[in-house]
Amino acid sequence: MALCEHLAALETLILAADYSCAECVALSDTWVHLRVCQSCGHVGCCDSSPNRHATKHFRATQHPVVLSAEPGEQWAWCYADNQLAEY
Known part of the structure; x- marks a missing residue:
């Protein structure tokens, strides 16, 4: 299966600059895993x-692709096309 146009367009992956969800921190809440918007x-x-919050960000911005920020995980997800790609 070919990659969707959004995943195929990824050239340089954006990594997490900070390992926290700012919205959860502001709410004094916790998270399970983190995702990084590739836009x-x-x-x-x-x-x-x-x-x-990652899905809420997609709905608010329509930025289609997130990358897992979890150590040892190397995958991206396209919300727009419901497609996974491993790197």
């Missing part, structure tokens, strides 16, 4: 986290 570098919590 702007926003770090948000995953859908297993109570607040799901």
Whole structure:
């Protein structure tokens, strides 16, 4: 299966500048895993986290691709096309 246009367009991966979800920190809440927006570098919590900030960021901005910020994980997810790519 070919990669969607959003995943295929990734050239340089944006890594997490800070290992925290700023929205969760502001709420004094916790997260499970973090995702990094590949359009702007926003770090948000995953859908297993109570607040799901990465998905909320996609809905607000339409930035389609996130990269896992978890050590040892090398994958990206395209929200727009519901497609996973491993790197």
